[in-house]
Amino acid sequence: MKNTDPRVSVVVLTHKRPQELERTLRHLEALPEAPALIVVDNGASPATAEVVRRFERAQLVCCPGNLGAAGRNHGVELVRTPYVAFCDDDTWWEPGALARAVAVLDMYPRLGVLNAQVLVGPENRVDPACKSMAASPLDSRGLPGPRLVSFMAGAVVMRAQAFREAGGYEPRFFLGAEEVLLGQDLMAAGWDMAYVPAVQTHHHPSPARDRRARQIVTTRNRFWLAWLRLPWRLAWHETRKVWRDGRAQGVLGAALCSALAGLPWALARRRVLPRAVVEMVVKVHGGPPPARRQRLAVLPGAQR
Structure with a gap:
């Protein structure tokens, strides 16, 4: 031996x-x-x-x-x-x-x-x-x-x-x-x-795989990932992205129902990642465009 x-x-x-x-x-x-x-x-x-x-x-x-x-x-x-x-x-x-x-x-x-x-x-x-x-x-x-x-x-x-x-x-x-x-x-x-x-x-991938079941679980987990660790603005962006992907794969309904059932669990264990980690995740996977600053239009004579 x-x-x-x-x-x-x-x-x-x-x-x-x-x-x-x-x-x-x-x-x-x-x-x-x-x-x-x-x-x-x-x-x-x-x-x-x-x-x-x-x-x-x-x-x-x-x-x-x-x-x-x-x-x-x-x-x-x-x-x-x-x-x-x-x-x-x-x-x-x-x-x-x-x-x-x-x-x-x-x-x-x-x-x-x-x-x-x-x-x-x-x-x-x-x-x-x-x-x-x-x-x-x-x-x-x-x-x-x-x-x-x-x-x-x-x-x-x-x-x-x-x-x-x-x-x-x-x-x-x-x-x-x-x-x-x-x-x-x-x-x-x-x-x-x-x-x-x-x-x-x-x-050497095994042929014993249930592809649809894996897609449903993966889509559900991607919803949870957004809610568990990402800042809310980025989490909303990622939620919409997962929604589109799930709909394209034909698994959105099942995945979303499962994800929502676990929403209280996800929110109770939510722990936002440090900024440096979030920046790396965005650099690799993309994120929402920078927030636009709202400018107030001021009409002539409107100020007092």
Whole structure:
């Protein structure tokens, strides 16, 4: 058995996809870094438990129900290393990638999140989201790559301390834009995030996906994001934008009903981001035009 790298663990999130999970664990077990492996099973499937038993270094965490992204929180509870890498049951890390990520994180003590370059499918196509991250308009001086305001949940290596300080993933978000909220809270806590393409991970998307359900939840969560963290003027601008996107996708009604049902929760937990973070978010995603100053027309002889 290889010596486990004492600085990094891998948390794998899975739900009823034992064949994909087995392929991912084969790749992870073969990594030269030999990281500790923590498999979070959303739903406690017997088939998942059977797969995990075949891998010597894999530890299983069973969630009684499907917690979505928040299942990762339970995995991080077992992490005893300073760094934690995340992947899903259809993604795995390139050999040597975790060692490179650890070296970068060691060099940049305020870097809380390192987003890898994602290679999709057997052709190893660069994920379009990575191309957007590479073109980040933010000031990236003092960082190992372009500065980010969000990240790809299954393609990052994080500082475990940063994850815990930010509170992990919000359970109500389930799956869909959940990393946006966590990224904003990380920045508000003073952590940096960067895209580092020298660190690579592979993604072979599973066909077992409900696209419409994901669109509904993502649209709902985008409404909540605006109400939870943005100044009201920007929140209103973002609400209208999400409304248009949801209508174009044909999911507005379902998403809006769900979002409004959670409005009291969102308002009770509203915590506006620091101005510097808001400015970065606007620079990346856009915002409303500057407020116009109202000028009063004064008619001749009107003043007394």
